[in-house]
Amino acid sequence: MKITLLTGRTFDFGNDFDFDVKIVKSPLAKRLTLRIDDKNRRPVLTVPKYCSRAKALRFLQEHHDWIVNMLARLPQPQHFDDGSVFEFFGITYTVQHIVGQRGAKFENTVLKIGGDPEFLHRRVTDFLKQQALKKLSAMSVKKAKILGCRVSSVSIKDTKSRWGSCSTLGNINYNWRISMAPLDVIEYLVCHEVSHLKHPDHSAEFWQTVAGLCPSYEQSRHWLKVRGKTLYRYI
Template sequence: MLQGYGAAKIIWRISTKAKRCIIRISAKEQAVLVTLPKNFPHTQALAFLHKQAHWITTRLEKLVQTPRFTIGSKISIQDKDYLICHAPDRKGGAWLENECLFVSGDPSFLARRVENFLKQYATKVLAEEIHQMAQTVGLHPTRLDIRDTSSRWGSCSSSGRIMLSWRLVMAPFFVRHYLIAHELSHLQHMNHSLQFWKMVDRLTPHRQQAESWLRHFGAILQAVR
């Protein structure tokens, strides 16, 4: 069910697994997502939504300011800023050169080519970073998948398969380090128990800094395209 919230939309969802009312911002859908437990009173949900009005408005305003994959925009790739430059007569798709991310061909395909380049670049970078940390602690994920996700930055299955968002290649190193430590810790603890968090803190010193960054800028990073 959709309902307007200013210029944005609200998507109401009922979940049998939810134990409380949860509000989050979906950068991909440009919407406020409200997840409710089954039979949760709608009046209480609306009251909770209004109570979070400032938080919602602040994050929606950040989404409006989100940079795009357009000529002249700047994006961060592995902790370095690059200017997106169009080279229509050159070949190669997209590549890094000096302080520019050059993109060839028709400008109508520019955003897609930037995204494809970043996905390939992320596959290489994140694989190297997760391998480095895994080797130092003797953990061995069975597989690494790089995907485009709208609600989570990573996951780890019971079979040892780790997934990370390609967008992390645009996040600071301390964020990548924390999220890799988080998913590697799930190889031993498939929960968020005290033992799990102790292991995360052993693997990375960046937990608090990274979680703070994700709270403030995570939605913006998910919306970049």
């Protein structure tokens, strides 16, 4: 096993499975603990203040099988190829690579895309991000209008820490992967962010506003909490 710490140091244990480990030093931790960061697909080792490097490495080595198992259970990253099927704003599409075509377009339930097959994945992702921005902008403006509020700008981010955010100036950001969630979940997120135009907090009044826009929001919120991480397979 070869372990590469995020500091760049590598430790070789002479086994055939390699992975990167993020080390978190915590003065509050009482013992060594290991978890899997499923968004970044890597193990995270929390190390207490007084713990030797040798002990930490031994701990990792002892948990080798557990780590391999847990990493194997993560959803496989979605790589877009000719024939790939994916969900986008509640519609199931199939990627069709067309030699000689320029650009990309949706036609019924087919995403037709041209260009060099080698860069297909990247071009599909870029196209979907562009489309996501258009759709999320339109949805945000529409929902904000119901509240009598104005959206200053909408942008999409590749962040792995949150699904969306809304600044006091009315700038809304979305994680583009939300486009692959079920439609009612996307709608909930939009309602959530535009409700921040009225309430910059998560107060009871805020949740009342969300409920007014999206009566079944609790179900979608739950989906995002439990299933949301599966959307990180879109890389």
